[in-house]
Amino acid sequence: MADLDEALLDDADRLAAADPSSVLRALAGAGAQVRRALELVDESPAARWGREDRPRAVVVAARGGATVVAGALEALAGQRAAVPVVARTGAALPAWVGALDLVVAVSLSGRAEATVALAAEAGRRGARLLTVGAAGSPLEAACAMGRGVHVPLPEPGREATSAPTSRTALWSLLTPALCVTSSLGVLAPLGDASAAEALAEVATALDAEAxxxxxxxxxxxxxxxxxxxxxxxxxxxxxxxxxxxxxxxxxxxxxxxxxxxxxxxxxxxxxxxxxxxxxxxxxxxxxxxxxxxxxxxxxxxxxxxFDDPFLDGPxxxxxxxxxxxxxxxxxxxxxxxxxxxxxxxxxxxxxxxxxxxxxxxxxxxxxxxxxxxxxxxxxxxxxxxxxxxxxxxxxx
Known part of the structure; x- marks a missing residue:
């Protein structure tokens, strides 16, 4: 590994200078991401979905860094889930997916080809469709064609110096998927807490960690x-x-x-x-x-x-x-x-x-x-x- 500048870690000014894209600031804003994403869900038609709308199964489509969304939903559902939760990283839907099922497709840019193709196929089959990604993206267009609900990502703050990535905007992607599937009664492990209560606790935990x-x-x-x-x-x-x-x-x-x-x-x-x-x-x-x-x-x-790296080897x-x-x-x-x-x-x-x-x-x-x-x-x-x-x- 390259030489480590340990002194830099204890110098806030040098850290800021070494981080021109403000990644540390973006990570510190994870709690705010949760709160803003909850507001966007409340403003969308998905806010009217309830337990009476619970699907037969949930398919979560994601690629690359966004696959953590699918993994988290699968893990939270676990063996006690009211309905199956299945993750997909390719462009093909399982053959059984139809009008009784929910497909959740997430892509930060909204341009991941496999995710967009899966969302489009879900729409063609008449499945209920929830997409999360950039506004005005191909994913949003596929969602509109399938008469689904698209939750746009929050606009980056004015202080942002680079485009968000799945490493710095994870909770903007994950929060809508968690909120909606919980409201539908899919995520049993959340217990008596509502989605909003559980995610408010998440925001507080992220603030404390930051x-x-x-x-x-x-x-x-x-x-x-x-x-x-x-x-x-x-x-x-x-x-x-x-x-x-x-x-x-x-x-x-x-x-x-x-x-x-x-x-x-x-x-x-x-x-x-x-x-x-x-x-x-x-x-x-x-x-x-x-x-x-x-x-x-x-x-x-x-x-x-006291080993000599030239005589004794690295x-x-x-x-x-x-x-x-x-x-x-x-x-x-x-x-x-x-x-x-x-x-x-x-x-x-x-x-x-x-x-x-x-x-x-x-x-x-x-x-x-x-x-x-x-x-x-x-x-x-x-x-x-x-x-x-x-x-x-x-x-x-």
Whole structure:
């Protein structure tokens, strides 16, 4: 990894100068995104949908960074959902989708071809259609053709210096989908709380996280800056303890790649525990598997600070297990103990306040800020992904 300028993290003025696109400011406005998106839903015809309009099934169409919307809805629905919730990333609807079903299509730009095509097909089949994306976009046009309801994205504030991305405008996309599907009685895990109450709690949690992770907060008390330092020299393996935390882990891996250019493996516990702990005895862990049970303390030995990189070779990248969890540790406790015994570095991101949506918001916000700080400290612009843009152009 490029040299890390740790001093920059504790200098708010230098951070602002290194962030010309104001990514940190955009992330700090996540709570405001929720509130404005709720207003836009209230102003749309979808505000009149209620439990008596509950569909037979819900299909959520999203691509790229917007797939977290589909993942969050699937995870919140879970096994207790009143109706099935199915995510689709391609342009083909399941054959069974028809007039009794709801299709939710989300695209920040409103130009994602697969999402627009799926929305158009839903309209042709007579399915109820909800779209979320830019005003005046092809997605809105497809929604109008299908006699659906389009919720436009909030206009960027005057202080915005760059176009929003799915990394900085997530809650503008996710809030309408959560609000409408909850009002329809699809998301049972929200319990007695209404969609508006649950999302108001989310906005408050996002505001609190933005305050804790603000640029002017020193690294030793700023959880996002501390996490960025943890991730600076290691190979991150992100594990979410549970369904929603698993979605947050996947989102974090995507944000680390696109924002900080750091590759990361992600998974969900307990399903992916075996694949992860198997690597604890491999070349990226501190100790060989044969030695693990002979001398567990030897496994914790760190690289020698006095090694000469020219004579001894560069320091070896090592695993960093990052556990994302809500409240009390479940399957993650056993994985954490084994990682520590194996000499694998560990970090934890714990959300323990509020309902499931608020806890999910905390996990997402913490890792979003950490990725942005990591990018800035290594001299990268967190708002751009040049190779992604080149690939998009090449694929047309």
């Amino acid at each position: 305050e804790a992770c603000r640029p002017g907060s020193e690294t030793f008390v700023n959880p996002a800056k501390a996490l960025a330092l943890d991730l600076a020299a290691d190979v991150p393996v992100l594990l979410g303890d549970g369904d929603l935390a698993g979605v947050a882990a996947r989102r974090a891996a995507s944000v680390l790649a696109r924002t900080a250019r750091v590759p990361a493996v992600h998974g969900r516990l307990p399903d992916d525990a075996g694949d992860v702990v198997a690597t604890f005895g491999g070349p990226f862990a501190a100790a060989a598997e044969d030695d693990l049970f002979d001398d567990p303390f030897a496994a914790a030995a760190e690289d020698d600070l 320091s070896r990248s090592r695993l960093r297990l990052v556990l994302l969890r809500e409240g009390t540790a479940g399957a993650s406790a056993a994985v954490l103990r084994l990682a520590e015994r194996s000499g694998v570095r560990t970090s934890e991101v714990v959300a323990d306040a509020g309902g499931p949506l608020a806890r999910f918001a905390q996990l997402v916000a913490r890792t979003d800020f950490a990725a942005a700080y990591l990018a800035l400290a290594t001299g990268l612009d967190p708002a751009t992904s040049p190779h992604v843009a080149e690939l998009r152009d090449a694929l047309g």
